[in-house]
Amino acid sequence: MNGFTIIGTGKMGSAIAALAERGGASVQSVAHGEHVDVFTGDVVVLAVPYEALGEVAARFSEQLAGKVVVDITNPVDLAEGRRREIKAGSAAAELTTRLPQSRVLKAFNTSFAATLASGELTADGAGSAPATVLVAGDDADAKSALLDVVEAAGAQGIDVGLLARARELEATGYLQLSLALGEAVPWTGGFTLVR
Amino acid sequence: MNGFTIIGTGKMGSAIAALAERGGASVQSVAHGEHVDVFTGDVVVLAVPYEALGEVAARFSEQLAGKVVVDITNPVDLAEGRRREIKAGSAAAELTTRLPQSRVLKAFNTSFAATLASGELTADGAGSAPATVLVAGDDADAKSALLDVVEAAGAQGIDVGLLARARELEATGYLQLSLALGEAVPWTGGFTLVR
Numbered sequence: 001m002n003g004f005t006i007i008g009t010g011k012m013g014s015a016i017a018a019l020a021e022r023g024g025a026s027v028q029s030v031a032h033g034e035h036v037d038v039f040t041g042d043v044v045v046l047a048v049p050y051e052a053l054g055e056v057a058a059r060f061s062e063q064l065a066g067k068v069v070v071d072i073t074n075p076v077d078l079a080e081g082r083r084r085e086i087k088a089g090s091a092a093a094e095l096t097t098r099l100p101q102s103r104v105l106k107a108f109n110t111s112f113a114a115t116l117a118s119g120e121l122t123a124d125g126a127g128s129a130p131a132t133v134l135v136a137g138d139d140a141d142a143k144s145a146l147l148d149v150v151e152a153a154g155a156q157g158i159d160v161g162l163l164a165r166a167r168e169l170e171a172t173g174y175l176q177l178s179l180a181l182g183e184a185v186p187w188t189g190g191f192t193l194v195r
Numbered sequence: 196m197n198g199f200t201i202i203g204t205g206k207m208g209s210a211i212a213a214l215a216e217r218g219g220a221s222v223q224s225v226a227h228g229e230h231v232d233v234f235t236g237d238v239v240v241l242a243v244p245y246e247a248l249g250e251v252a253a254r255f256s257e258q259l260a261g262k263v264v265v266d267i268t269n270p271v272d273l274a275e276g277r278r279r280e281i282k283a284g285s286a287a288a289e290l291t292t293r294l295p296q297s298r299v300l301k302a303f304n305t306s307f308a309a310t311l312a313s314g315e316l317t318a319d320g321a322g323s324a325p326a327t328v329l330v331a332g333d334d335a336d337a338k339s340a341l342l343d344v345v346e347a348a349g350a351q352g353i354d355v356g357l358l359a360r361a362r363e364l365e366a367t368g369y370l371q372l373s374l375a376l377g378e379a380v381p382w383t384g385g386f387t388l389v390r
Contacts, residue, residue: 121389129324129389161373168373171366178356178363179388189389194316194324195380 002145005039005067007056008032008047012072015113016045019131022119023153032056036063043068043145045108050075050084050091057098065101068142071166072108074173083174092136092166105137106166107146109173112180114188119154123189131155132192134172136165158193197263197340200234202251203227203242207267210308211240214326217314218348227251231258238263238340240303245270245279245286252293260296263337266361267303269368278369287331287361300332301361302341304368307375309383314349318384326350327387329367331360353388 004020005028006013017027028040032048044064048056050073071092075084088094092106115121115131122128133150135157137143143159150157160169172191179185199215200223201208212222223235227243239259243251245268266287270279283289287301310316310326317323328345330352332338338354345352355364367386374380
């Protein structure tokens with residue numbers, strides 16, 4: 001399995017680390033703000049808020065060259081309670097222009113942390129389904145490197161197409177976020193696909 | 196139960212008619228192009244392609260005044276294989292400006308016809324879940340009029356918030372459509388929510 005480097009040790013970073021370890025990958029966890037000279041992972045997950053992506057990309061641009069870089073963000077202005085308008089169409093598309101030497105994927109933004117940590121979507125009184133991870137990207141090998149670990153961890157990994165689909169993933173992520181904030185969906189549940 | 200008038204007798208119109216009847220509603224079906232003086236339903240579903248919405252709204256503007264009007268469209272340019280850019284943000288938002296005297300809802304655009312007809316999401320070899328209908332709109336009573344019938348029909352109806360969320364519903368609908376066209380998801384399956 002490929003190694004993972006995960007930048008960010010918050011709720012999402014920790015959950016993705018748990019999933020990657022369950023999937024048999026070695027994991028290097030890097031606290032946001034910590035300096036590390038060498039990323040051991042071929043897959044680097046930027047588990048930081050959208051607002052920090054630019055700074056992280058700039059600070060680690062050398063270490064990220066040649067890597068598969070995973071953007072997990074939902075660009076939401078929580079203070080205003082709305083999505084941020086992004087000229088490039090998505091946060092992931094924006095990131096590709098900042099990291100031209102990396103292979104950028106969009107993933108995990110439609111999965112709540114608890115589902116990645118446990119591997120399941122659950123709701124009180126209802127059944128459960130495997131945690132679902134939707135992945136977009138232009139490089140098939142990069143997507144496989146991520147999806148192999150996701151599947152080995154017992155989650156349902158789905159290739160949703162080219163990185164251009166990050167625009168729709170971010171919309172779906174926002175929809176799910178708004179449902180959870182409105183208590184219509186628990187933070188242990190969310191979208192899955194019957195297929 | 197409220198009566199339904201369904202304009203359009205194609206795959207989606209027929210499936211929504213089947214669902215509404217199962218949910219205990221009386222159904223008036225109107226072929227796209229047919230003229231009808233009086234709509235018997237309080238809920239009128241425009242089961243026509245996005246490209247026909249403007250014409251249908253103009254032709255029936257009198258009959259639609261005071262009604263709950265349901266937009267089900269996914270504005271996709273199939274020839275070009277991409278989403279249409281809509282200045283208003285969504286097809287549903289655009290429709291509200293055409294029908295200022297109607298209460299517009301967005302619904303059914305994230306549900307494949309077969310799931311509405313059967314009431315279930317199914318996939319070969321996998322389990323099944325109830326058909327899932329996501330509904331957005333600004334008027335709570337209008338949403339209830341639709342959701343009551345959806346739930347009575349055995350489907351999972353989910354209020355996703357204000358009509359502004361139609362933007363995200365249309366993105367999610369397109370994502371699901373692209374997965375089905377790419378054979379990653381069957382036309383009997385698709386998105387559901389664990390909650």
